[in-house]
């Protein structure tokens with residue numbers, strides 16, 4: 397298996413990016429809701445440190461992933477129609493946007509609430525904005541809207557992958573897997 | 575003989591004159607002045623720490639009274655409205671007023687009253703020792719500060735100290751451990767004093 401993509405297959409680096417991010421996102425969504433549901437306590441704070449740490453890892457991964465993506469070949473879409481092809485690339489585009497917007501809005505929420513963060517209890521996360529109650533509410537709202545858009549698109553995204561694999565019987569899922 | 579007698583007389587006269595002057599020096603009091611902090615120009619800051627990172631905050635409402643003679647401050651009195659604590663966001667501000675933390679509903683005011691003010695190491699440096707009352711707890715603390723006339727009418731008073739939050743039952747129960755929220759809280763102030771009218 398090569399590091400680079402071909403017209404037919406994903407290279408291993410793209411696969412690692414995709415599945416590492418997917419795993420983090422599947423942890424992040426329940427973790428975020430859990431953190432929010434807790435009453436103010438040391439536990440809530442620790443759960444939020446996990447949430448913010450893993451979330452910033454997503455941001456780092458997606459930036460490197462996009463830089464990598466610019467440089468390499470993208471496998472040709474396995475769509476059955478032009479509309480499908482358009483929808484798939486639109487969905488992927490929005491997923492990339494959300495992988496940027498979620499950590500950024502979370503970072504702004506946290507900084508505007510004047511809450512210092514040490515990622516993984518080690519690395520101080522510099523405040524991206526100063527304390528600001530108004531901005532904090534807006535960023536938290538954006539974060540939440542992004543979460544629901546993400547969940548909706550992921551339902552379609554995963555549904556499409558399963559459709560390709562089980563109904564169309566093509567290699568869409570296989571070529572993204574190892 | 576006469577010479578020595580005159581000498582003795584002269585010496586005792588001089589000596590008695592000198593001691594009279596000495597006594598007078600003690601009797602004549604230095605004029606004292608009452609000073610108070612200008613609320614708009616004075617700041618009382620505090621910074622708890624979270625995972626060893628400071629959260630900078632300030633008490634927005636407090637009063638400071640100082641009695642001083644021309645040489646040095648003689649007494650320092652401070653009252654702080656605890657509900658005015660501001661850590662920069664409504665989330666944090668609500669949290670610190672809870673019962674485990676400041677509990678300002680029960681303990682609205684903190685106060686410091688000096689018992690003694692001593693000269694510090696450097697010029698214009700002083701150390702006030704006195705009782706800090708905070709959240710119903712009392713502890714003798716030292717408040718080091720500089721005291722400098724900034725112009726004819728104002729005195730600038732700047733100082734910094736560290737308080738242990740455990741000494742004042744701030745952050746009790748599940749928050750007692752200093753792992754997340756540090757036990758030491760930095761407190762510092764930049765005051766502009768002016769002559770009190772009353």
Ligand code: HEM
Nearest residue numbers: 414417418421465471473474488491492554557568569572
């Ligand atoms: C069980 C979950 C998932 C499955 C089965 C899955 C499946 C796939 C498959 C098969 C592809 C390749 C499409 C192609 O070859 O044309 C793909 C691409 C992609 N997936 Fe997923 N995915 C999952 C979760 C996620 C998650 C959680 C995200 C991000 C939030 C995500 C973001 C993307 C993106 C952005 C692409 C496009 C890659 C590119 O064009 O650079 N996926 N996914």
Ligand code: HEM
Nearest residue numbers: 424425428429448451452454498499502503536539540543
């Ligand atoms: C992949 C990235 C992320 C995902 C999927 C995600 C998901 C979530 C979810 C599901 C919630 C609960 C629902 C809500 O109120 O929005 C939440 C809340 C929150 N997240 Fe994230 N998050 C991500 C990254 C981050 C990052 C990087 C930070 C901060 C550095 C962060 C900070 C927060 C905060 C502060 C809240 C509470 C918002 C509030 O006060 O209403 N998140 N997140």
